[in-house]
Amino acid sequence: MSEEINNENVEVNSTEVQEDPFKIITLVDEDGNENLYEQLSLITKEAKGNKFGKRFALYAAVGYEEDEAGKTDIIPVILTDDGELDLIESTAEWKYIESIIDEQSKQS
Template identity: 40%
Template sequence: MEHGDNHITVIDEEGNEQLCEILFTFESEEFGKSYVLYYPVGAEEDEDGHIEIHASSFIPGEEEGDLLPIETDEEWVLIEEMLDTYMDSEEE
């Protein structure tokens, strides 16, 4: 993961680089990790006007760190709650 401004470059399973925009990041003391929510730049909205948002964990402070997969259902619940809160605040 390389990042600058509000973007990161993500390398997919096939080795392709994709520029993504960071939606937001947050830390969880409960899991001892930091998380980033992001989506591909130029992503197409679906018929409901939504875009697919990706989430990964990372180690803060590393300029070119790796994005790590979300490992547990409990982490996904936390991420979904944080995303809901973020989306609610954006709508206001």
């Protein structure tokens, strides 16, 4: 299973869930459509190779399905210390996230 990173222009809003506010989130696209996304993976600050001192989460649309090539659109975000979600903008962070996805794909 391999994933494809898709960095759409989205506004990030969290959906309230009692035990983990970031397990399910709502992303609003440029047309104002709200879509639910579920957390697939959480990358801690202490994770191997994480030199950024940030927590990252990988999301896919709720009920996602792989395409014919076995790929799924993944949206990575930063989980900030003050409880917010932020989009990844640096090339170095993108490359790190891509390496995590590649590693996880090989384990599947």
